[in-house]
Amino acid sequence: MDCNGYHQENHDQNVFPKPKVLVLEPPPVFKYHEDKLSQKFHFLKAWDSPLPLDQFLTTHAQSVQAILSHGTCPVTTSTIRLLPSLGLIVTTSSGLNQIDLQECRRRGVSVAYAGSLFSADVADIAVGLLIDALRKISAGNRYVTQGLWANNGDFSLGSKLGGTKVGIVGLGSIGLEVGKRLEPFGCNILYSSRNRKSSVSYPYYSNVCELAANCEILIICCELNDHTRHLINKEVLLALGKKGLIINVGRGAIIDEQEMVRCLMQGEIAGAGLDVFENEPHVPSELIALDNVVLSPHRAVHTEETLMALVELVIGNLEAFFSNKPLLSPVILDE
Numbered sequence: 001m002d003c004n005g006y007h008q009e010n011h012d013q014n015v016f017p018k019p020k021v022l023v024l025e026p027p028p029v030f031k032y033h034e035d036k037l038s039q040k041f042h043f044l045k046a047w048d049s050p051l052p053l054d055q056f057l058t059t060h061a062q063s064v065q066a067i068l069s070h071g072t073c074p075v076t077t078s079t080i081r082l083l084p085s086l087g088l089i090v091t092t093s094s095g096l097n098q099i100d101l102q103e104c105r106r107r108g109v110s111v112a113y114a115g116s117l118f119s120a121d122v123a124d125i126a127v128g129l130l131i132d133a134l135r136k137i138s139a140g141n142r143y144v145t146q147g148l149w150a151n152n153g154d155f156s157l158g159s160k161l162g163g164t165k166v167g168i169v170g171l172g173s174i175g176l177e178v179g180k181r182l183e184p185f186g187c188n189i190l191y192s193s194r195n196r197k198s199s200v201s202y203p204y205y206s207n208v209c210e211l212a213a214n215c216e217i218l219i220i221c222c223e224l225n226d227h228t229r230h231l232i233n234k235e236v237l238l239a240l241g242k243k244g245l246i247i248n249v250g251r252g253a254i255i256d257e258q259e260m261v262r263c264l265m266q267g268e269i270a271g272a273g274l275d276v277f278e279n280e281p282h283v284p285s286e287l288i289a290l291d292n293v294v295l296s297p298h299r300a301v302h303t304e305e306t307l308m309a310l311v312e313l314v315i316g317n318l319e320a321f322f323s324n325k326p327l328l329s330p331v332i333l334d335e
């Protein structure tokens with residue numbers, strides 16, 4: 001072991017030392033595939049070191065060329081600035097809000113991400129949360145398992161999915177997959193997005209509030225950025241209305257969570273299905289107590305199958321970087 005608690009590689013391995021990759025926090029993919037990744041790369045695990053982060057980064061500053069990151073692991077300006085040799089950040093997420101992309105652009109650091117790898121899985125969960133909230137599947141499960149059915153036999157009615165107007169906020173690859181799944185249920189799809197999409201005939205709303213006023217269900221599929229933070233505010237929620245349902249598989253902070261909790265508690269909207277939250281893994285206790293809310297622990301993106309594909313993508317991107325080849329899934333860092 002060296003002074004940071006790492007196993008020294010033996011002499012033979014040092015002939016062709018594995019490329020070093022910094023990991024700030026353990027990514028979910030480590031839990032299942034760390035062995036596979038470790039066969040190829042030597043991971044410098046910041047969270048495992050007794051050193052404070054800055055000191056750890058300074059210690060490895062010259063040797064770190066790549067970072068492996070994930071959806072809830074911030075890669076900040078100060079981290080990037082402490083690593084003069086950094087050339088690549090690979091994140092296992094599709095979302096990029098946790099990485100200081102401006103600093104990457106300024107410094108010429110490339111970024112690789114999961115792209116649309118998870119879109120189908122996320123869309124499945126969006127539809128699952130929607131049907132659950134609408135038809136009260138989890139609430140019904142609690143009703144049965146808590147013995148209430150046997151005691152009084154009355155359980156409130158859910159609402160029909162077919163014929164509803166569903167507003168998709170963000171018609172990127174996830175939003176499109178959600179639309180594809182809901183059309184055969186007989187839903188009428190409407191959407192808002194940065195731009196109108198020529199590939200679909202769904203009615204387009206440039207204003208989210210107008211979209212909310214014209215639908216019964218709002219599904220949040222967009223990315224989190226400066227324009228979408230708290231995009232779903234009190235005005236939008238009130239426009240959605242008392243029969244309205246909100247589903248979020250984007251990022252927690254796209255919705256003003258406090259306002260949503262207030263609207264749910266006061267019956268200003270009918271219910272919610274949420275995979276993401278503003279301060280994960282902390283979920284407001286009011287949401288936990290509500291029977292008309294379905295909760296999921298930010299797992300829409302991960303299935304066993306996509307994690308397998310993800311690990312290959314991570315390896316492919318790191319190998320491409322270390323052998324000066326084009327990245328498999330680069331993020332285009334606009335000027």
Ligand SMILES: O=CC(=O)O
Binds near residue numbers: 071092093094096
């Ligand atoms: O939420 C997870 C992701 O952005 O991939």
